[in-house]
Amino acid sequence: MTVPARRPTMRDVAVHAGVSFKTVSRVVNGEGTVSPAVVSKVVAAIEVLGYQPDDRARRLRQGGTSTGVIGFILVDVANPFFSSLLRGIEETARQRGNLVVSGSTDGDLDRQDRLVEAFVARRVDGLIVVPSGREPGALRPEIERRTPMVFVDLEMEGGQVDIVRSDHLGGAVVATQHLLARGHRHIAFFGDDVETFSAQQRIDGFHSAMKAAGVAVDPRRVVTGRHSADEWRSIAREHLAGDSAPTAVFTAQNFVSIGTTHALHDLGLQHRIAQVGFDDVEFADLVQPGITVVPQQPRKLGVRAAELLFQRIGGDTSAPHLEVIANPLVERGSGEIEPSAP
Amino acid sequence: MTVPARRPTMRDVAVHAGVSFKTVSRVVNGEGTVSPAVVSKVVAAIEVLGYQPDDRARRLRQGGTSTGVIGFILVDVANPFFSSLLRGIEETARQRGNLVVSGSTDGDLDRQDRLVEAFVARRVDGLIVVPSGREPGALRPEIERRTPMVFVDLEMEGGQVDIVRSDHLGGAVVATQHLLARGHRHIAFFGDDVETFSAQQRIDGFHSAMKAAGVAVDPRRVVTGRHSADEWRSIAREHLAGDSAPTAVFTAQNFVSIGTTHALHDLGLQHRIAQVGFDDVEFADLVQPGITVVPQQPRKLGVRAAELLFQRIGGDTSAPHLEVIANPLVERGSGEIEPSAP
């Protein structure tokens, strides 16, 4: 293999066509005030040399600000929730001729800070961030500078930035009501650690729906904590076995749902105890019965986040938006089981 | 909200610190030949103004080539296979202080071409591409120009570019041997349309392993085509019911595997007919029995692709590499079923 060839510049094209490089610029930008003969000479030279304008230089001269690239900081692209978000952002950016750089933090604020710095150094036009933690870190100066920015999925203190997130509260209400409507009165809640905003909202939604229906919540049936799917499997097994088991369970997070479904199968109770999960689970329709869920709509979140961002990039200086995206319930079988006679 | 503030430039810092802007440049780049007193004045000014150097301008002046950004063109980021690839690329880029822009083509060559153009216009340092189709399209001039480039997962005509891909042939051999080793002699092959290289390799691997074991392949049990998981569900049902059904099946692609697992459950044969699938399936361990698979290692593919790319960016002009990544077999139950008495 040979060494990569140096890319031709406008000057190279100009020399080849026998004109000034300013004339090449005119042709490239279709300014129209060039004589046809000259245009075709220049076009031919562009073809021969394979010239492609350097967008960076062009934009640098034009104003120094816009790069046509937006940055997306997320927790982990390999997680389907985030990659769907990215896909939504990407589509929206594409429609506007923009590109997306992205980076994963794994929830580490330090990595987030380094990504922010790298993005800012390359002068992205704006930032979409799924924040890792509540500290703004390196984002603070950007927030103060009013760099176009949208947060996804997480509330942040301050409230000076646009936010797009799922309706965790409403989704939990819908899930709980779905079980109540089938006649369940003994409903368990299994959920993630309540430290995060979304987990808190989901448990709040559960309580609120139960209260509205006049059904008392048995505190022994409310289990929360940060565990793996395997850990949830044994936790759920304990709570779902025996005579005092609930007739239905709302599993408010992905791992919790998977572990609980495992547990139900382990106990052979998958057709007797109803389950509704928050968040979609791949393969959820392969299990028998399929798992009824209230999925988030990550792609939609991404589209709306990007739309808001481009609005800001476009100069919108109105008050910060908070946009909440609804989560529709998908019936697959597990959530439609009726309470069995004791 | 107020209008975004203009970012401070070196000149702004210089004015604030009462020095020439060249001195600011020296401090920013830690050139060392600046007196301590001046350094602290400049540093203070940088702090106050929140100055951050413009990487684009810096790199433009330095050589005009490097941007510290690499481009990744893939089919669909929302697909976990590709997002894991992206994650691997991202990690490798991060270690080298680089960023990744990515874009989805949905298999459309036109979109691929537009992405290539957008990436080139912004002067990415190199390109990692999961090609959509066999035509190089807008990639051709970049290939000729020796732009650093690595293809993932697909062979392309020409062979002038580095390639990283999974060992489809070897994986299919391993899967088939796994079934043969358990005593199966009546093994069906269900796979994707043979038009693609990987599908062809997988069926070749199947035949080759069968031949090596001296077991004849029944052509009626070799089924290929491009179908959805639902379509495969009914196709598989037909082939797996009745007395002449095979005792084991190798499902050589994701949708095929999912549909076939469904079919086995529909027929109640999931504990009698063995199944090994190519590619991992989320939730594959939730079904009973778990699905034994030969998963690809997308993250590893991404890491190796990025490593090769950075080697090229670093100036390596050796002959094109072809790197084939092995796929380990993961036992989960379905593949370990022994042939039942007829």
Add this chain to the structure above:
DNA sequence: CTGAAAGCGCTTACAG
């Protein structure tokens, strides 16, 4: 140790 010039690849504003 510090600064004034020139230039990266391009566009903007002014001349001819």
Add this chain to the structure above:
DNA sequence: CTGAAAGCGCTTACAG
């Protein structure tokens, strides 16, 4: 219709 200058934000050579 075409070109010579100036400048985007910075670094690379060259002076002092």
